[in-house]
Amino acid sequence: MKKLVTLLTAVLLCLSYAEAKRKVTVTIANALNINRSGEMVEIDKYDVLRKLQCSEDNSLIVLNENGQQVPYQFTYDQKIIFPVNVKAKKKVKYTLLNGQPQNMDTLACGKYYPERMDDVAWENDLVAFRAYGPTLQKRGEKAFGYDVFTKYNTTKPVVEARYADETNKEKRARIAELKKSDSKAADELAKAISYHIDHGNGMDCYAVGPTLGGGASALMVADSLIYPYCYETYEILDNGPLRFTLRLVFTPLAVGTDTNVIETRLITLDAGSYLNKTVITYANLTQKRAIATGIVLHEPDGRVTARAQAGFITYVDPTTNPKGNNGKMFMGAAFPTKVKEAKAVLFSEKEKKELRGGADGHVMAMSEYSPKSAYTYYWGSAWSKGKIKTPEAWDEYMLQFTQNKRTPLTVTTN
Numbered sequence: 001m002k003k004l005v006t007l008l009t010a011v012l013l014c015l016s017y018a019e020a021k022r023k024v025t026v027t028i029a030n031a032l033n034i035n036r037s038g039e040m041v042e043i044d045k046y047d048v049l050r051k052l053q054c055s056e057d058n059s060l061i062v063l064n065e066n067g068q069q070v071p072y073q074f075t076y077d078q079k080i081i082f083p084v085n086v087k088a089k090k091k092v093k094y095t096l097l098n099g100q101p102q103n104m105d106t107l108a109c110g111k112y113y114p115e116r117m118d119d120v121a122w123e124n125d126l127v128a129f130r131a132y133g134p135t136l137q138k139r140g141e142k143a144f145g146y147d148v149f150t151k152y153n154t155t156k157p158v159v160e161a162r163y164a165d166e167t168n169k170e171k172r173a174r175i176a177e178l179k180k181s182d183s184k185a186a187d188e189l190a191k192a193i194s195y196h197i198d199h200g201n202g203m204d205c206y207a208v209g210p211t212l213g214g215g216a217s218a219l220m221v222a223d224s225l226i227y228p229y230c231y232e233t234y235e236i237l238d239n240g241p242l243r244f245t246l247r248l249v250f251t252p253l254a255v256g257t258d259t260n261v262i263e264t265r266l267i268t269l270d271a272g273s274y275l276n277k278t279v280i281t282y283a284n285l286t287q288k289r290a291i292a293t294g295i296v297l298h299e300p301d302g303r304v305t306a307r308a309q310a311g312f313i314t315y316v317d318p319t320t321n322p323k324g325n326n327g328k329m330f331m332g333a334a335f336p337t338k339v340k341e342a343k344a345v346l347f348s349e350k351e352k353k354e355l356r357g358g359a360d361g362h363v364m365a366m367s368e369y370s371p372k373s374a375y376t377y378y379w380g381s382a383w384s385k386g387k388i389k390t391p392e393a394w395d396e397y398m399l400q401f402t403q404n405k406r407t408p409l410t411v412t413t414n
Contacts, residue, residue, distance in 0.1 A: 001115050
């Protein structure tokens, strides 16, 4: 009997030891001579689960080199993502093992807003964006590009609350009633619920109009942009806590002799990034076309950076109310592959007045799109009231961001 107890104890100890040793080590190497902070890495989910010998329902813990838990997310495309810090020319190891993770704050998320003409809006801890939908297009409004909401003083989601105030039917009815007897009170209530007013965490002070807005792309025929209209269908694929992913399919376009060109965009925003990753494909396109990514110019002599070789463009936007203490908006787009040309292109006076709502032009980066391929780039914004205060700091961020994407971290698991 004593021998049997001893044997059972030994077996249990062996099993416990095996469980304790079951882990996956992820080594991340940084080949650049700059520190990489908060950059998101991806590893294969099923590979990790197989190595840990656990099912998809099991809990997982991710630890940094100091043994501290870091947040992670399972994504729609079967990845595990988590942020890492790697010093210049160094390697760092993270460990994945079975266990109960700590609560994770939601830093990246989004939502569809039918109450606001089918907007889809999303955000992370730094900034927020939106794309316009079918209802706006049916009304005949021209808004081809992305809109940007500024954000500061918080890392928590704020966009849903902004929409709730902006579209509040009872308060809108009250404003309409007050206008009949007390215009000042009506104006005060309108300002109190408007997301065009900064109530302490940011606002909508960016003008899109009939342009590419904050970084949309368009195919070109000769020197003319074939402007995409509002999305036709949407699908939210990831919704936090660290990544938001959105698929947009657009209304068919005529591009040259191709009359049924359908654009699909896959937009991804990660926590800690000012820029969205966007992958564009065009169905039913039969020949190569020039493609341009553009940022609208609202001042013809505003500060523009167009560095094709370095792979990024930027613009300092004056906001919709330059005299209203709204600061400056830093707009930008980055390109992980070679850009053919980057420059500012101004509209003619006729196009400016009759077609582009008074906008002055675009700063654009031009490349080439081949049928059945994918066009990948990054676009986004920062605000001078947030962490990035100057155009020089924004250009430095864009330069380093582009370098990071052109020399990605090397990730190995064992």
